[in-house]
Ligand code: BES
Ligand code: MG
């Protein structure tokens with residue numbers, strides 16, 4: 001746990017992070033600091049060793065006892081600053097400090113940010129970026145290979161009592177949101193021999209134990225059979241691991257309201273099944289449960305924040321393996337809602353397990369259902385790895401989700417569902433088949449997958465394909481390698 005406080009006159013810190021714009025004179029506060037440090041900011045700026053270009057970093061050594069180091073970080077041009085860029089800059093500065101084994105740091109609050117977004121939002125986003133930067137997946141590494149965790153952060157700013165209060169509120173909320181984001185990342189990073197459907201179910205139950213307002217129920221194989229979830233059972237057949245269907249319900253309000261239902265794909269490893277993936281495409285398929293992990297991260301965050309909404313989470317989890325009892329291409333599975341599905345490719349398994357979860361969602365007469373799934377490689381081909389695909393026939397939900405994503409610095413892009421994609425899923429022998437393309441079997445893969453899901457919805461629905469932006473293999477300057485927790489913060493923003 002990182003502790004946060006406002007810096008006092010003589011607060012000792014190993015390093016003070018000072019964000020500066022490229023095209024703006026330093027604030028009064030920064031000028032005052034520079035006086036304390038005998039003008040070293042001015043010096044490097046005059047020598048043009050630091051220009052404030054976005055992401056630029058410059059570590060300076062002061063003669064000051066309380067603050068022996070200052071890390072100047074460039075924010076770029078003021079007009080171009082967005083929440084996303086701000087978070088990246090702060091995150092990069094924090095990771096830079098960690099790389100020098102520093103764990104007591106300070107950060108100057110930028111007044112321009114407060115003017116643009118308000119003091120509370122500044123506190124919130126500063127903390128989210130610090131906590132996200134601080135996270136590293138090194139539990140499976142030897143002790144000395146661990147990243148230095150940040151222990152204390154001191155906010156340095158020209159803040160009156162009122163602004164301090166807002167900052168404090170933001171800091172608290174930021175910590176709760178970031179705990180959800182980092183939970184999603186942690187679950188995604190755990191190797192697939194440990195990260196099983198049973199493990200996911202335990203993690204859900206732990207949320208239920210920690211937050212009384214979250215009720216958790218886990219369906220095991222016999223109950224999954226009772227509910228006639230034929231698609232989930234079909235996919236699970238090739239694996240030794242027992243499938244789990246996980247139900248979470250958060251009631252943040254006593255008012256009888258229709259819930260928002262969040263659905264997650266929880267394939268704990270996707271080998272492709274009998275339609276086996278080529279070796280190079282099978283690595284990283286431990287992340288195929290990130291839809292489920294996203295739902296869990298959102299639940300942790302909204303329960304910790306105590307938001308006043310009614311939210312249900314549904315997770316369909318199993319492993320997709322080519323074991324002796326595996327389901328086959330040409331099999332016909334029957335989903336919970338009675339629709340029959342011809343299996344053309346056992347690697348299109350995510351849509352199958354989601355078919356049952358989306359069918360199950362109907363019983364809540366939901367206000368809306370939003371599903372999260374690392375569903376297609378086609379989405380990655382379409383968007384590259386820094387945006388997720390958003391599919392929905394409901395313009396209102398689309399607008400609200402995109403605006404929530406903009407608000408938090410995540411990136412969602414609206415892609416189509418529609419008749420031609422639905423048509424592509426026509427089967428000669430069953431109600432629908434599980435693969436198809438428009439014009440060519442390989443065309444429009446992200447949209448045909450979404451169109452497949454749509455067959456199992458009878459309520460307002462949106463689908464987020466995480467297949468494009470769920471992780472980074474090497475990491476970035478502001479976030480380490482592995483799962484990135486995409487979607488958690490956006491959904492918290494959306495639901496509030
Ligand atoms: N889990 C994969 C999708 C995926 C691939 C996500 C790469 C992230 C990165 C999914 O189950 C899958 O295998 N989809 C197939 C569908 C195809 C067989 C129609 C794909 O995208 O190739
Ligand atoms: Mg697959």
Ligand code: ZN
Nearest residue numbers: 267270288350
């Ligand atoms: Zn998959």
